[in-house]
Amino acid sequence: MIIERRITFYCRDDGLPSYLARELRRLSNYVSSQVALVNLTQLQVADIASPLAVISLACKPGDLCQLLIEGLDAELGHLILTDYVAEHFPLVIRGGNKSAKGVDELQPCLSPSLIHFTPQQVQFFPTHQDKPELIKELVHAIPKELIRDPLQLHEALMQREALCATAMGRGIALPHTLSDSVAQPALIAGVLPESIDWHSSVGMVSRVILMLLPRHAKPTVIEGFVGLTRSLLEPLYCQALCQATHPQVLHAIISLGLRQAGRSP
Known part of the structure; x- marks a missing residue:
């Protein structure tokens, strides 16, 4: 082995x-x-x-x-x-x-970004949860000062999932929304010991990164999210993310993605 x-x-x-x-x-x-x-x-x-x-x-x-x-x-x-x-x-x-x-x-x-994300915002969950339950728990784990209406936010996220599942492939999902219920740009990560069904053709998911944007987000904040999205297209980056099990390591890898806005696609 x-x-x-x-x-x-x-x-x-x-x-x-x-x-x-x-x-x-x-x-x-x-x-x-x-x-x-x-x-x-x-x-x-x-x-x-x-x-x-x-x-x-x-x-x-x-x-x-x-x-x-x-x-x-x-x-x-x-x-x-x-x-x-x-x-x-x-x-x-x-x-x-x-x-x-x-x-x-x-x-x-x-060059830290303007998006609120700390090692404490890396959450670990049991595998028995399904997608709606996991997204709901991630929303409730976000610091209260960063969001205004958790119920409305969860509804907006599920409506986005209904349009098209946000699985990125390689075991990672990226649920996100642009909402008035978001007071400050925020990100929270969920880690599962085993993959769950994200109802997507690109496969199962064991890492979930929830991105939240206020309605009138600054361009630098949007660029940070774009940098993370581009990083999730890179096999080497995704492999490191999915193999990481320590909150500080996961935080460092995800934060790196947020700082990669200037990288070419």
Whole structure:
């Protein structure tokens, strides 16, 4: 059975220097699992066994990256590499992070959007729920100051689903609405341990991202939602999103999508 583990981190103010790439290759040699560097910001992948390929990614400050470890001893590789990454890069899942420059210090180069979305707005649900029930619970989980009428909002979302199911494929759905019941632009994510039927021809869904726009949203807010929608067309981005199970990692990946408004389709 192949095991997969991921270490999610931000690149430092000097990106990913060559000497760190070489050390990551050396440490990866302790395990038989395949190790790759996934740059989610640039949507590129490089085999960690080739420092030249890693350097060619030209990782920039604040790039959101993952070490993807796949193999029978991926758990051991995760243990070995996490300690090293934590010493040299800001981990998304903070705790014993020893990095000299933390995630908060990198925020200016991450250009946070104007859409209200925090790690607390990543919700976990049991699998027995159907689509209407899940959307209803997501609406009620949104901070009260961001919406005016939860019942009307739920009705608007279900009317949108009746027109065309909002499944994007690859296990992700993107229900959304433009409504007077929305006081501030907001986003909330729902995570299911098993996929549910979204009544769509593109398949089942295990990740739901609910996007809410006020009637007269600013162009910058709309651009953020467009950036996320475009990101959800990228297989590499969707794979990382569907494999993530920690709220901070999910928040980081979705927030990255909101900042990708300038990326070409």
